[in-house]
Amino acid sequence: MSKPLLPSGGMPGCVLLLICLPLLSGCSQEAEPEGSPPVRPVKTLVVESPDLGGERNFPGRVDAEAKAELAFRVPGTVAELMVKEGDRVEKGQVLITLDATDYEIQLRNAQASFERAQNDFNRAKELVDDGFISRTDFDAKEAEYKNAQAALERAQQDVEYTQLKASFDGTISQRYVERFEEVQAKQPVLAMQDNNSLQVKVDVPENIIRGIKPSGNDQPNAERAPTWATFDSHPDQRFDLTLREVSTRADRATQTFEVTYTMPAPTDFLVFPGMTATVTADLSRVSVGERVFTLPATAVTADAQLEPFVWVVEESAMTVAKVPVEVGRLSGSSIEVAGGLEPGQRVVVAGVGYLAEGMKVRLLPQREQAQPRADEVPSS
Known part of the structure; x- marks a missing residue:
């Protein structure tokens, strides 16, 4: 049986591997100094000066400025149309009349009832003074007289209401009815x-x-x-x-x-x-008051007390600082913010949850940066 081949020097390969591993480990530790803070790449947006003027x-x-739809207070049949669309009219001018025959009959009936009640009341006043009728009978005659008087006034008004008059100087813009047409009370006619x-x-x-x-x-x-x-x-x-x-x-x-x-x-x-x-x-x-900017909604986060804020890059030190803001209307992926921002500041718009106060950052390449928005507008 042949013996396994050994590397030069007669040391087995597994022993060489064990010796090299600590050396490689030591080299990797020296590449990144122990305790140095991480530098996080961030995507930002430069807040531009909004333009209110112009x-x-x-x-x-x-x-x-003044407009109205006119209607009768009583129902009836249209008798006369004195105007047409486009006519100029004056306040108080009669525009449409209804057939007043029925209302005139009611007026004559109310007039007769009133005269009878008035005569009875006048006689009752003489009789009660002489003691020929009781005070109760006199009060009844007085009530009948007052009811008849009210009925007469109502009948007189109904006759007047058969004429529709202009409420102000103006122009007839539309006419809804024709002659001989039946209309109801409060139905618009003009x-x-x-x-x-x-x-x-x-x-x-x-x-x-x-x-x-x-x-x-x-x-x-x-x-x-x-x-x-x-x-x-x-x-x-x-x-x-x-x-x-x-x-x-x-x-x-x-x-x-x-x-x-x-x-x-x-x-x-x-x-x-x-x-x-x-x-x-x-x-x-108009003087510019508090500015309102529109930012991507991802730029706004909140602290433990649920107070909204954004991260602003301090470009001189390349660190981030927390700036409290007031949030406004959310529209799609954008949100309105106001409060602590000024034109020219650079705001972090992505990865805000991984940042901390004073953390070192570096800007992503320009092609990956967010472009300034054109819809930043102020509110005065």
């Missing part, structure tokens, strides 16, 4: 509106609503963005708008607030309710 355009909807003064309504996002209506809006000198309207048919003409009201409840679908302006109607061309306009707000005159 002109913002919004689509507007035109509506009438719609009218005042086109001399118009409303323009726009939907404004929450990030600039405070610029349009500042917190000091109850003061006469409160700073407010100048706003005007233009129409496609006359784009060179501007119409100054006056702020009327701002909704304090956001639309559930669009998360916008409805703002209502007023303006006088143009004199050289027609603008009807239902038309559209372009509303422009000049926000350059």
Whole structure:
């Protein structure tokens, strides 16, 4: 039987392996000094200065300043139609009349009942004074007289209610009935509106609503963005708008607030309710207040007390620091934050759960960095 071959020097291979292992282990320990803090790569985003100023355009909807749907207080048959759609009318003008025959008969009946009750009451006053009737009988005659008087007044009103009159100066925008048609009480028969003064309504996002209506809006000198309207048919003409009201409840679908302006109607061309306009707000005159930035939702975390914060990179020392923030609306993968951020700061947007205060970090290569968002906007 032949003997196994040995390496040079006559030492078995297994013995050489055991000797080399401690040497290799010692080399790996020397490559990373014991106790040095880890340097964690981070993905960041540079917060850019948001732009509040400039002109913002919004689509507007035109509506009438005063509008109403008119109805009769009594039922009946339409006898006369004095107006048609588009007619200008004055306050108090008769627009439609009902056949008043039945109501006139009721009025004559109520008049007769009232006269009889009045005569009985007058005789009762003489008799009770002379002691010929009891006080109880007199009270009954007095009650009959007052009931007859009320019935007469109601019958007179019913006759008056057969005439529908204009509530204000305006234009007939729509007519719902025709002559000889039966109508019920409180059934709309006409719609009218005042086109001399118009409303323009726009939907404004929450990030600039405070610029349009500042917190000091109850003061006469409160700073407010100048706003005007233009129409496609006359784009060179501007119409100054006056702020009327701002909704304090956001639309559930669009998360916008409805703002209502007023303006006088143009004199050289027609603008009807239902038309559209372009509303422009000049926000350059509105001072910037607290800034609101939109960041990826992954940039925001919370401490043990559930207070939200973000990690900001101190680029001079390449360490991270905790900055408390206030969170706002969450939209998809983005969230609005405000409070401690300033333009130019670098915020960690990924891996925030592995960081600690003062931890050394290094930035990922530029191709892996998050690009600044274009939708960072302020709230004033």
